[in-house]
Amino acid sequence: MADLINLTIDGRHVQAAPGTLLINAAKQLGIEIPAFCYYDGYTLQAACRMCLVEVEKTPKLQVGCTTPVAEGMVVHTDSEVVHQARKGMVELLLTNHPLDCPVCDKGGECELQDMTFRYGLGESRFTEEKYHVDEKEWSPVVFYDKPRCILCYRCVRVCNEGMGVGALGVNNRGVRSEIEPNGFDHLNCDECGMCIDICPVGALTSGAYRYKTRPWEMQHVGTICTHCSNGCKTTLGVRNGEIIRGNNRDRSGINGEFLCIKGRYAFDFSHHPERLQSPLVRKKNGKLEPVAWSEALEVVGKKFQEVRGRNGKFGVIGSNHTSNEENYLLQKFARQVLGTNNIDHHRTGDLATLLDALSGKADALATTADLYDRKAFLIIGADLAQQHPFLSFQIRASYRHHNAHIYTIAEGPVREDAYSVKTVTQAPAGAEPLESLRDSLKNEPELVILFGDSIKGDAVRKLVAFGDSLGIPVKYVCLVDYSNSRGAFDMGLLPDLGPGCHAVESAGLAYDQILAAADLDALWVVGANPLKRSDLASKNAFVVVHDMFLTETAQRADVVFPAASAYEKNGTVTNVCGEVQRLKPASKFMGAKPDLEIIGLLAKEMGADVGIWLADKVFEEIRKTVRGYNVALPIVQSGGAAQTVPVNGRVAAASRPDLIQSARDTLFTSGSLGRYSKALNSVKEAPGALFQARSET
Numbered sequence: 001m002a003d004l005i006n007l008t009i010d011g012r013h014v015q016a017a018p019g020t021l022l023i024n025a026a027k028q029l030g031i032e033i034p035a036f037c038y039y040d041g042y043t044l045q046a047a048c049r050m051c052l053v054e055v056e057k058t059p060k061l062q063v064g065c066t067t068p069v070a071e072g073m074v075v076h077t078d079s080e081v082v083h084q085a086r087k088g089m090v091e092l093l094l095t096n097h098p099l100d101c102p103v104c105d106k107g108g109e110c111e112l113q114d115m116t117f118r119y120g121l122g123e124s125r126f127t128e129e130k131y132h133v134d135e136k137e138w139s140p141v142v143f144y145d146k147p148r149c150i151l152c153y154r155c156v157r158v159c160n161e162g163m164g165v166g167a168l169g170v171n172n173r174g175v176r177s178e179i180e181p182n183g184f185d186h187l188n189c190d191e192c193g194m195c196i197d198i199c200p201v202g203a204l205t206s207g208a209y210r211y212k213t214r215p216w217e218m219q220h221v222g223t224i225c226t227h228c229s230n231g232c233k234t235t236l237g238v239r240n241g242e243i244i245r246g247n248n249r250d251r252s253g254i255n256g257e258f259l260c261i262k263g264r265y266a267f268d269f270s271h272h273p274e275r276l277q278s279p280l281v282r283k284k285n286g287k288l289e290p291v292a293w294s295e296a297l298e299v300v301g302k303k304f305q306e307v308r309g310r311n312g313k314f315g316v317i318g319s320n321h322t323s324n325e326e327n328y329l330l331q332k333f334a335r336q337v338l339g340t341n342n343i344d345h346h347r348t349g350d351l352a353t354l355l356d357a358l359s360g361k362a363d364a365l366a367t368t369a370d371l372y373d374r375k376a377f378l379i380i381g382a383d384l385a386q387q388h389p390f391l392s393f394q395i396r397a398s399y400r401h402h403n404a405h406i407y408t409i410a411e412g413p414v415r416e417d418a419y420s421v422k423t424v425t426q427a428p429a430g431a432e433p434l435e436s437l438r439d440s441l442k443n444e445p446e447l448v449i450l451f452g453d454s455i456k457g458d459a460v461r462k463l464v465a466f467g468d469s470l471g472i473p474v475k476y477v478c479l480v481d482y483s484n485s486r487g488a489f490d491m492g493l494l495p496d497l498g499p500g501c502h503a504v505e506s507a508g509l510a511y512d513q514i515l516a517a518a519d520l521d522a523l524w525v526v527g528a529n530p531l532k533r534s535d536l537a538s539k540n541a542f543v544v545v546h547d548m549f550l551t552e553t554a555q556r557a558d559v560v561f562p563a564a565s566a567y568e569k570n571g572t573v574t575n576v577c578g579e580v581q582r583l584k585p586a587s588k589f590m591g592a593k594p595d596l597e598i599i600g601l602l603a604k605e606m607g608a609d610v611g612i613w614l615a616d617k618v619f620e621e622i623r624k625t626v627r628g629y630n631v632a633l634p635i636v637q638s639g640g641a642a643q644t645v646p647v648n649g650r651v652a653a654a655s656r657p658d659l660i661q662s663a664r665d666t667l668f669t670s671g672s673l674g675r676y677s678k679a680l681n682s683v684k685e686a687p688g689a690l691f692q693a694r695s696e697t
């Protein structure tokens with residue numbers, strides 16, 4: 001490491017690496033240099049001049065966000081002349097700014113408001129009429145108010161560099177300069193809202209949140225996004241039990257402040273008017289009718305007992321969205337109380353074969369941090385920007401900051417092609433595309449391979465053999481679809497593997513076999529919608545469904561339990577990279593119960609002992625009994641991401657590659673949840689995307 005540089009800031013000695021900017025060297029001492037245009041991780045702009053500091057032996061004030069440290073430098077950030085400069089900058093920025101803080105969404109969280117309190121004058125010398133431009137609706141979720149804009153270009157840079165979209169630019173000059181979207185009067189983009197979040201003032205506002213409340217009127221609950229498998233932390237703003245806003249401005253999770261449109265806006269399904277509020281039981285008239293919880297539980301308890309008593313055939317289908325605790329308790333109930341291994345879930349990636357092929361190799365599964373830190377990536381058969389937005393964001397940041405090399409193999413164009421060193425446009429299965437990259441890949445210092453659902457069964461083994469043959473350290477990510485797809489696998493929602501990949505004594509029926517069994521007596525579906533795409537062969541099967549909505553499967557049910565959403569419960573979920581994170585209840589929905597409680601109540605109804613059905617207690621049991629889950633509790637409890645260490649030995653089960661199929665959700669779809677998100681369906685990019693979705697889980 002190069003020698004550190006010694007300098008003095010406000011009379012205090014500090015050492016910093018060569019190239020460190022003054023703004024960051026000051027931060028090391030806990031000294032804040034005010035800044036509007038500077039934003040960590042993005043290119044330097046030097047547009048606002050708010051960060052001016054005094055450097056001894058230089059004739060003029062220097063720009064703290066672009067000046068690197070130098071040996072012996074003496075810097076003053078708090079002198080009279082610096083204060084005067086800041087006052088001048090704030091006065092200039094306010095020339096046309098409306099100062100409508102009492103009605104502005106940003107009021108209370110606004111960087112300009114803070115600086116005006118600190119450096120603003122009592123009155124302005126600019127008394128001319130302000131230059132006004134009407135507010136513009138760029139999309140249902142992004143609005144632009146030009147008079148509030150201080151032209152810091154943060155939005156332009158986050159969209160271009162962070163998102164790789166480049167939907168924003170600047171039009172006109174001088175006082176008439178304004179930010180303009182790529183469609184001139186509308187946006188055509190990812191609709192992620194990252195530009196809104198990064199805007200230091202209230203120039204960009206969210207269509208979902210604007211004018212609804214003030215920030216101090218909300219409680220802020222940190223939980224995990226319930227949509228894709230990337231596991232972004234989202235801080236939900238809640239007022240009177242209703243979620244009003246999603247963001248992660250405190251950068252407290254693995255995703256920093258990143259959220260895609262689903263994490264930021266698609267929480268609204270949780271208050272959709274079609275949510276079920278009461279259990280439903282099919283009555284003699286053939287109709288599903290609302291009943292009390294006690295009645296519904298009694299009907300199911302009696303039926304399950306009757307089927308069990310005559311050694312009848314059960315089928316249990318679990319979910320990719322329910323928590324680890326719920327999945328664990330569901331399989332425990334199925335195996336111990338119902339006495340069946342006929343349990344499965346919609347499988348979206350071949351993790352079983354990957355773990356088996358990697359047996360004996362330590363440290364071969366990549367974390368989300370690896371996707372930023374590592375030097376080379378091979379992405380096979382996945383459109384990350386659409387299907388795994390946060391992973392795509394991480395890899396783009398690694399490319400920008402570390403010059404990472406990116407290779408892609410996909411049937412069609414993907415966003416990563418724009419900055420990849422090699423792109424193979426071809427169906428990903430088979431050895432050919434890999435061989436064409438061999439020479440380049442083996443010259444990389446290290447590699448992370450991410451692969452989608454087209455690589456399954458033997459193709460996974462061949463991929464690992466190819467990785468081994470490169471002679472460099474290789475890590476893998478098996479891309480799965482949903483917020484707890486990984487947890488469904490780890491908790492043993494499989495006919496042949498119990499929790500932690502322990503093989504069961506006698507394998508049960510798999511997903512397709514359960515649906516095709518003409519003699520099935522009872523089907524229990526928890527948080528899934530298998531009948532959206534398949535028929536149920538057994539016409540006489542007694543069907544029990546837990547769901548938030550009357551889905552296609554719920555419509556066929558004999559009993560429906562109204563289930564709580566992931567934003568209404570305690571528990572944990574495991575993301576695509578095997579990181580366990582905690583769900584915290586943000587809102588309430590009258591009438592619904594978490595699946596964990598419904599399973600527990602059913603056990604009680606049947607006089608069965610499945611342990612205490614509190615999420616913390618079940619997680620304690622998971623930590624003790626599920627291989628790889630003995631994670632540090634304080635990390636999970638404090639809202640961090642704890643890495644699970646999956647099996648390091650053979651996985652004694654064939655993966656049934658024919659059952660593995662990603663739903664190919666896009667940025668604007670999310671299985672059955674997406675249907676009920678008004679925000680998601682409101683953007684113009686959505687309908688085409690909806691058309692592409694292959695199935696729902």
Ligand code: SF4
Nearest residue numbers: 159189190192193195
């Ligand atoms: S919403 Fe996202 S993609 Fe669209 S302009 Fe803003 S930052 Fe860019």
Ligand code: SF4
Nearest residue numbers: 149150152153155199
């Ligand atoms: S809209 Fe916001 S982020 Fe973009 S330039 Fe204006 S003030 Fe900066």
Ligand code: SF4
Nearest residue numbers: 225227228232260263
């Ligand atoms: S990337 Fe996935 S987990 Fe993150 S906010 Fe988007 S949908 Fe949610």
Ligand code: FES
Nearest residue numbers: 035037048049065
């Ligand atoms: S923060 Fe330095 S010029 Fe804007």
